[in-house]
Amino acid sequence: MNHSENYIAQLRQQFPILSKQINGHPLTYLDNAATTQKPLAVINALQQYYSGMNANVHRASHTLSSEATQAFESARHTVARYLNAASTREIIWTRGATESINLVAHSWGHKLKSGDEIILSTLEHHANIVPWQLLAKRTGAIIKVIPLLNNGDLDLTTFRNLLCDKTKLVAISHASNALGTINPVKKIIEASHSVGALVLVDGAQALPHFEVDLKSLDADFYVFSGHKVYAPTGIGVLYAKEALLEEMIPWQAGGEMISTVSFNNTTFNDIPFKFEAGTPNISGAIGLATALTWLSQQDRIQLEHQETTLLELAIEGCSTIKGWQRIGAPSETVSLLSFTLDGVHQQDIGLLLDQQGIAVRTGHHCAMPLMETLNLPGTTRASFAFYNTVQEVTRFVEALDQLRSTEDINIFQSASFQ
Ligand SMILES: Cc1ncc(COP(=O)(O)O)c(C=O)c1O
Structure with a gap:
């Protein structure tokens, strides 16, 4: 050897x-595009969490809860650093890429108006199609689709022709789960921004294969699932620019996402917590951070x-x-x-x-x-x-x-x- x-x-x-x-x-x-296997580092991190640290986060004043909270928030730091995000405020925990896209479709998408346009591509996974179709039904927005060239690349000339001042969002996969195509997302983002449209990148099939630098990419939203990147199932990430998150409305309501509640009025927590209702997947977040740390050591x-x-x-x-x-x-x-x-x-x-x-x-x-x-x-x-x-x-x-x-x-x- x-x-x-x-x-x-x-x-x-x-x-x-x-x-x-x-x-x-x-x-x-x-079948690694469906889900990846887990290294011992991740399996051990889950075992250690449940055998030595399990408690609910952000709530109690006892030591075990502080330890769990510290590990959970430190996992958010690891993800932010790994993606080169500007701050941990831009990292929202979700169940996976699907939930992240649905979150954006609700919390950002609600302000779309009839006639606004959303551009998708022929390559998209259902997770990056159906939430936009439901949004289009609710708001009257119109979906346009970038066609393919014969080799499975996107037809970028047609894409440029589809872009116009009505385009509010371009939602595009970084890599296709069906053909493997790596899309030129940086170019797509630059072109979309030039007409004032935002871009959501579905990175579910990209992160397992190469590093992503969000500052250089300048994506407005970037989503992925932990389980495809050597981490546990049931955990994923929505990255969004801080200014957008500040303007977006919560989509799920309950504990954690509030600041004060009375029967007359409720005020919401700061970002990122505003988008994290209920007890989060604490062990999953720690497992995801462990997987990314493990990967960056290779x-x-x-x-x-x-x-x-x-x-x-x-x-x-x-x-x-x-x-x-x-x-x-x-x-x-x-x-x-x-x-x-x-x-x-x-x-x-x-x-x-x-x-x-x-x-x-x-x-x-x-x-x-x-x-x-x-x-x-x-x-x-x-x-x-x-x-x-x-x-x-x-x-x-x-x-x-x-x-x-x-x-x-x-x-x-x-x-x-x-
Ligand atoms: C490109 C792409 N986007 C989104 C998803 C949805 O991921 P999840 O089911 O983990 O939410 C997948 C899963 O196969 C995918 O390949």
């Missing part, structure tokens, strides 16, 4: 689940290199399989491969690979408008993380190839029996 293989092998050992057997085979986990260039290598190997290997077709070939992509296999239904591919311990995702990937545009019912998606290995990619390609041959025999047999 060379130095870099050694490094990756040593990182992989920190993910206990990866040594599991599935259906009598070693688990080959290629050699990110090596991690990215490993992911790119795996993707290239997978494309090269699959290209020789009869009837295999890659869906989209974006000019910039995260390590994710969407494909079809002529004559084999994606669900069968998923089931047959699972029999060999290989986990992939099949279906519409919560991107039905994209599938409609591509005229496909769905695809099979293999998504790689740095802890995947060359051997796993080889196993995946061989299993797919074998499946193709078996399918050929089945097709031949059923034809010959007729």
Whole structure:
């Protein structure tokens, strides 16, 4: 093993689940775009929190509660620093990217008027479509959609033509969960700001793969889910510029988000707490901060290199399989491969690979408008993380190839029996 293989092998050992057997085979986990596995650092942080620190935050005057509050707020600092946000006041805890987008659609979106325009892209996950459709129904706003080029990149010329003084928001994924496309969000933000529109970036598929600097990006809103970035489920983040948060109205009401309550009047807490009603996911926030700290301690260039290598190997290997077709070939992509296999239904591919311990995702990937545009019912998606290995990619390609041959025999047999 060379130095870099050694490094990756040593990182992989920190993910206990990866040594599991599935259906009598070693688990080959290629469903990282759905959720990532967790390193021991994160698993231990949760265990330590519950065995040594569990208490409600911001409320009691006892020591345990102060310790939990300190750890919880320090987690917010870690996230703010990781994203290079201007302050912790700009970091709101949510359940995930979906909840973050819904929060913006309610708390910021309520002031849209009939005829205002929201621009989305064909690549969006349902989480970045449906909240805007509901908002459009409530306010009379109009949704416009950026089309795709043939390779799965966004058509930026059409995007520029869609922008006008009626555009109030552009809501766009940083990276596509279905095709892998990394969108040129910095350019999109600059163009949108030039007509006075705000931009929400859905970073759910970006943060697991590369670092994001919010000051340099200048996004107005940035959302992501913890579970896709090696942290627990049920925790996520909404970043928003402080001035916007100050103007936005709360969307959920209850404890924590208030300053004073009487039956005549209620005043709200300061940001970020104004948007965090009820007891928060304390252990999740600590787990997320642990995951980001763990990631920042790694050699990110090596991690990215490993992911790119795996993707290239997978494309090269699959290209020789009869009837295999890659869906989209974006000019910039995260390590994710969407494909079809002529004559084999994606669900069968998923089931047959699972029999060999290989986990992939099949279906519409919560991107039905994209599938409609591509005229496909769905695809099979293999998504790689740095802890995947060359051997796993080889196993995946061989299993797919074998499946193709078996399918050929089945097709031949059923034809010959007729
Ligand atoms: C691009 C993108 N946006 C949003 C989401 C929604 O994330 P969550 O279900 O964690 O809220 C996903 C999840 O797959 C995604 O891939």
